[in-house]
Amino acid sequence: MSSPAVATRTGDAPIYSVRRRESLHILRGALKTFRGATGALLTLGVVGVAALGPLLAPHGGTDLLGAPFQKPGSDLPLGADELGRDVLSRVLYGGWELLLVAAAGTALGIVVGTAAGVVAAYVRGSADALIMRTVDVLLAFPQLVFVLLLVSVIGPKTWLLVVGVGLSHAPQVARVLRSAALDVSERDYVKAVEILGVPPGRVMRREVVPSLITPLMVETGLRMTYSIIIIAGLSFVGFGLQPPSPNWGLMINENRIGLTQNSWPVLAPALLVALLTVGLNMLTDAIARVALGVDRAERAIAAEALGAEPTVDVA
């Protein structure tokens, strides 16, 4: 089937378009709610700090400029950390790598998980069984533990962090997307196209996948939040992003000793991580509510957030 992407007739709306920019639609709706607006604000704020921080940092992240745990003063607004480095600068440098690795891991997890879930749902049979068994096995590992396991032998390499986090997300994403795709495949409008003799691949691409926007958006939001928590947590225990390059998780741990002398090296990054995760979660929540309606969104997220077998939540 050769189907035109968009056809515009003089002045009229495109009537042959298949998609209708649904994700933007949902996003806009979410931003109008309190949760969505607050969440977006917090998220963008912290992302801004992380992305622009390196350009605004007054000093280098590894320069020794003061006494260990020196209190905040005029030259070091947040004081110094355990080695005498400028806390403010380290905080400004410490976000982008965390975000990048988390985003990469999330992307990997979503792509792999979605592909696995949709194929399992549409092809069924032995492919489905194989994928779901793999999902079961991988889900038996808590996410942090899984990445720790991988890191234990190979070492905390950045690429391994990305792969590990991605692989730890993939099973749950696969479960959710498979459940949603199964539901969509049974619907009459998909059968209406099958009846014409359209091959399964095309049916999957044009009829099933576009209907998966809602679970995809919600999953991306949830997974991104967890990615940040895991990478920051791993860095905190020392097996994530490595010193001496600053990152927020690491900073929180290495400056614990001097908590009573200068709490800023712990508090500042902790605050930023907290605001980011809270913001992302609120935004995801708002998106789910707009797409599914408040009640269904509550049920769906409440179960799924802990890793439950998903109830169908396709709009």
Add this chain to the structure above:
Amino acid sequence: MTSPSQPLAVVENLDVSLRSSGKPVLEDVSLSLARGEILGLVGESGSGKTTLGLAMLGHVRRGLSITAGRITFDGADLRTLPPARLRRLRGASMAYVPQDPATALNPLMKVGALLREVLTAHGRSKDEAQARVSEVLGEVGLPGSEELLSCFPHQLSGGQQQRFALAMAFACRPSLIVLDEPTTGLDVTTQRTVLDTVSNLCASYGVAAVYVSHDVAVVSGLAHRIAIMYAGRVIETGSTGEVFGRPMHPYTRGLLRAVPSPKVAGRLVAMEGVPPRPGARPQGCSFQPRCPVRIEACATVQPELLPTDDPDHLARCLLTQGTGSASTAAAFPRRGDLPGTTTRANGEALLAVRGLSARYGSTPVLEDIALAVRPNSCVAVVGESGSGKTTLARCITGLHTNWQGAIEYRDATLPAGVKTRGRDVLRSIQYVFQNPYASLNPRRTIGATIALPLLHFGGRRSWRELDAAVSDAMQSVALPFELAGRYPDQLSGGERQRVAIARALVVSPELLICDEVTSALDVSVQAATIELLRRLQQERDLAMLFITHNLALVRSIAQEVVVLQAGRIVESGSVEDVLERPRHAYTQRLVEHVPTLEPLLSS
């Protein structure tokens, strides 16, 4: 307490609105119900009939609130009654029979416990309750055995569940029962028995009932009085014989002309337009935009519910106040007859099914099915749920492949599955699904949906060609081309079904299979759809296989009919023969139990 001669329940000037937006759902509703009287509350979806039925029990659904008016039961004002007193009345003096007992019965409680609970909550002792449980189950025709009582609701069949709901309602011997479309989804025979039970129990115990329904024929056999609802108001009320025999309000007249009948082969006539949604009700009379006899005053003046030529027969129409309906009769001519039902006897069968037996897994669903469809004729397949009629459709269209037997199409064997069929065959057989709310991709525009089969079978086309083809298709189903850019959720159910029909017809098939295509639609919309299909079938020389459970519809669209029971064909022949002289016991039962309006309709 009121005396026996005073009405049991009275509603005065009731207004019910949406809590969030204030949009009115019921406006200025007044009616009264005498003891032992059965009132039929008739209306299409959105008319507010269920809301009114519940309001008579002093209850509104979440999201609604009563903003004005009085509801009286046995002299007590339900709105000002203290909650404890209201609870004492509910279940004991006034009861409710839900539309869907499957969801209205607590899935975690055994049915015996549910029934006993209602009795003990209203003062019966354990022993009294036990005795009454057996008694009332017997009254509704269910066995009072321990076996039944220890079942969970999901273990009972649909008919059993509905009877059980009746038993719960009648248990405490109430004086008022509100029944909310209780026979929806039930087989015709089960429906008949439930209606008989209701009628008997009400008569025996002098129970007043409010029967909410959209099905005019069902109500006509049961109710003493009728109230017709439209757009949140009562627009006509009177005795059943009066309202259905001499309808006054133009809407009532239109509604009656849209009701199909198994006895009379008549063209179904639909009303233009759709009922207004709450908040979008027009100025003046709410029906006026669709009314064929409206006058100027109708657009500005809201008519009151006033007597017509019979003081007991009230109508909310400026044209009928104090007068009879003669003035408006001219706009409602008798239903036209259908053109001759002779098929082209010399036509070869386009589709021939022989010895078809189908299974789902290891369960047999169809046994030895044989039928033939000729070009320019419509064969109806009638069966109740579980008869296998949808499976038959799926076998023919290639969605279901687990069958044996022979299907021949255009004199060649039809391969079993969609994957194995040639393009031309796929194009030539088209299918319209039952649920218009699910058969259109919500993320595709109407134009794209209709164009899809064209593009699939026809390859590349220029925009102009596509536009022309889509425009033609939409025109043939009476949809304006400007809807092509909209999405399904912006269209009504009837419009969506038309889009589905247009999509099926855009590639000029030779065989069209319609699977319960009007089950999800209101009566007047159903009438329009059936008429549309009939007209299209004749204009395009289509062969049509029309699957339905509604025997009455068959008369208005098909020439031949096949009756399915539990996977087998029990009778087949011309529509006239089978419906007027049924031979098989099952067919006879079906024909006998289909509710009809005939006794009441005037000529």
Add this chain to the structure above:
Amino acid sequence: MATPEVARDDLVRLPASRTRSPWREIRALVARRVALGVVTLFLVTVVVFAATQVLPGNAAYAVLGHSATPQAISALEKEMGLDRSAVSQYWSWFSGLFQGDLGKSLANGEPVGSLIGPRLENSAFLVAVSGAIGTAIGVLLGLWAALRRDKPIDHVLSVTLLALTSLPEFVVGIVLVLVFASVLFHVLPAVAVLSPGQAPWDAPKLLILPTATLVIVTVPYLFRMVRAATIEALESEYVEMARLNGLSPLRVLVRHALPNAIAPTIQVIGLNFLYLAGGIVVVEFVFNYPGIGQGLVNAVSDRDIPIIQFTVLVLAAFYVFMNIVTDVIALLATPRRLFR
């Protein structure tokens, strides 16, 4: 009074399986789940083994470091059995597990079992206490909020708990330490180090902050689910029916609404314990609590492979076990599946 005659057979026919007891369903489910669980665990052992001993990055190098002499490396390889094929290595390890030989810690030569045993006890206690408290608080709050739906207190609770749920455990832990143990107040200990041989229940003050951390992070999940499930039950048609039958509000709540909110809640309670099992890794690290989480982190930095392997296996086994238990309880709470 005449009873309707038609279609009597429909009315008297009850599901044939009425004579079947529910135990069949339960046994069937348990058998299925246990079988599946065994297979899953087996595959888990394969994954664990592959990750630690077969992947690139020679395990011996990992233990000794790159500056080790080739002789030391090959000696350790022989001792670890790395010169044999992957399958035979796996088999000897696996069969060892079954016989109770869990190997020896590479860091100090002690048998793995005696090292992990007490840690397991400590972690189990922490998880049990946090889980119990968290469940109690989450369920009660969730119920309360459901009954006050859409009132201001419900909104406040929901948004606050939404915020809390997204915080990483270590952030919560650090903030608690900051507030209660070091900077603002000094009422609670900043670390929860147990003396060797001391049982956790003998030192409750030490456990307050770690438990509080875990509770704060997990209560929101429970709250949300209980609230959603209860609201759904309260707005169901069978509850409306019960009200229309004149039953008292208390009876409607207790007999009709709540029982229907149990099944989804059970599932989330089980999952909560699983989440806790993963969360203790970071929390034990923050508070220096001698549980298997801290043991795992230490083992990773020491490259103590047998300890890593066994710890991960224990966690996975816990996951499989909890899933089976949750599924069975959910089945027991659903007559629709139990009695067909």
